[in-house]
Amino acid sequence: MYTPKRSQSSFLQFTMLxxxxxxxxxxxxxxxxxxxxxxxxxxxxDLKVSTPVEQGLDxxxxxxLYLNAAELETLYGLLVIKNGRLIVERYFNGGAVEQxxxxxxxxxxxxxxxxxxxxxxxxxSSVDQKMMEFFPEFSSQINDPRKKRITIRDMLQMRSGYPxxxxxxxxxxxxxxxxxxxxxxxxxxLTSDPGTEFGYSNLTAHLLAVIVARACDTDLLxxxxxxxxxxxxxxxxxxxxxxxxxxxxxxxxxxxxRDAAKFGxxxxxxxxxxxxQVLSADWVRESLQTYSENIYGNKLGRYxxxxxxxxxxxxxxxxxxxxxxxxxxxxxxxxxxxxxxxVIVTTANPLHGVWGxxxxxxxxxxxxxxxxxIKSLP
Numbered sequence: 001m002y003t004p005k006r007s008q009s010s011f012l013q014f015t016m017l018x019x020x021x022x023x024x025x026x027x028x029x030x031x032x033x034x035x036x037x038x039x040x041x042x043x044x045x046d047l048k049v050s051t052p053v054e055q056g057l058d059x060x061x062x063x064x065l066y067l068n069a070a071e072l073e074t075l076y077g078l079l080v081i082k083n084g085r086l087i088v089e090r091y092f093n094g095g096a097v098e099q100x101x102x103x104x105x106x107x108x109x110x111x112x113x114x115x116x117x118x119x120x121x122x123x124x125s126s127v128d129q130k131m132m133e134f135f136p137e138f139s140s141q142i143n144d145p146r147k148k149r150i151t152i153r154d155m156l157q158m159r160s161g162y163p164x165x166x167x168x169x170x171x172x173x174x175x176x177x178x179x180x181x182x183x184x185x186x187x188x189x190l191t192s193d194p195g196t197e198f199g200y201s202n203l204t205a206h207l208l209a210v211i212v213a214r215a216c217d218t219d220l221l222x223x224x225x226x227x228x229x230x231x232x233x234x235x236x237x238x239x240x241x242x243x244x245x246x247x248x249x250x251x252x253x254x255x256x257x258r259d260a261a262k263f264g265x266x267x268x269x270x271x272x273x274x275x276x277q278v279l280s281a282d283w284v285r286e287s288l289q290t291y292s293e294n295i296y297g298n299k300l301g302r303y304x305x306x307x308x309x310x311x312x313x314x315x316x317x318x319x320x321x322x323x324x325x326x327x328x329x330x331x332x333x334x335x336x337x338x339x340x341x342x343v344i345v346t347t348a349n350p351l352h353g354v355w356g357x358x359x360x361x362x363x364x365x366x367x368x369x370x371x372x373x374i375k376s377l378p
Contacts, residue, residue: 100237112311161195
């Protein structure tokens with residue numbers, strides 16, 4: 001392969017660096033491994049490509065990131081975008097550039113975007129509209145009057161008052177034992193007053209998706225395709241539906257890593273894509289505010305600190321860098337580092353049906369991989 005003189009020196013230096021790193025851990029290294037970082041990724045669709053060096057990123061840090069990534073058994077894809085350019089991309093464990101992965105709860109951040117679009121278009125009038133306005137069929141069955149006070153704002157902030165299912169038995173099992181979720185509006189109790197406490201609720205996120213579909217009088221896939229997915233040149237894969245034919249707003253939408261990165265870029269660019277304002281800048285700003293703090297004891301894994309939550313987007317800090325992120329079970333991540341003009345995407349096995357320590361050992365390894373990289377950045 002022809003290598004321009006300008007990059008020959010950096011390539012040789014990088015090669016020596018990688019050889020040293022791999023020799024320290026006893027791994028085999030191929031020419032493909034070397035060229036994956038020093039040379040731009042293959043151009044596909046409308047993503048511009050470059051290299052870490054050309055975008056001012058230390059190749060040693062990138063080399064270490066990918067060296068460590070190769071050790072993880074459930075990681076499928078890892079890519080980094082800097083200054084709007086895809087600078088490095090690699091796939092593992094059977095992953096591929098065209099692979100559409102079920103991104104688990106990353107879906108919630110897409111649901112947040114669709115709420116913003118519905119507000120812009122007038123389907124919804126305000127985030128202060130009440131949840132029960134959109135579920136009149138259950139109104140007469142509500143015995144807890146607090147449920148009638150729940151607003152879309154409360155739901156976006158995960159302050160609806162519905163149980164944090166993962167930590168409140170038996171509601172996680174109840175939720176995933178069947179796909180008829182709407183009756184849980186009635187039979188799931190509130191564990192706190194609406195708007196007062198953070199509680200991560202899959203039910204709440206799904207109800208937001210149903211609200212968009214009902215308010216805009218359409219199915220969510222058609223609405224999302226017309227107003228979001230196609231506008232940023234992404235193609236959705238599988239997206240499961242509930243027993244009432246509503247697409248889940250809580251999880252398992254499928255995209256490639258590159259398509260997920262485009263969604264991240266949309267937020268990093270204040271709602272713009274290719275000069276078009278897909279999301280209002282105000283909505284992006286409101287979505288990335290921190291409304292809840294000190295979640296998970298204010299730490300996640302070894303490197304994520306100051307854990308917060310916005311409108312179905314997480315926030316944290318690693319080292320000196322604050323960032324926002326969409327987070328799905330198994331270690332599916334879209335990370336926005338606004339100050340560095342960087343997006344990091346990981347796709348991974350969503351670990352369906354696996355919870356607790358068994359899941360965290362794999363998911364936490366991916367979170368730590370990215371957290372260590374972010375912390376190392378100057």
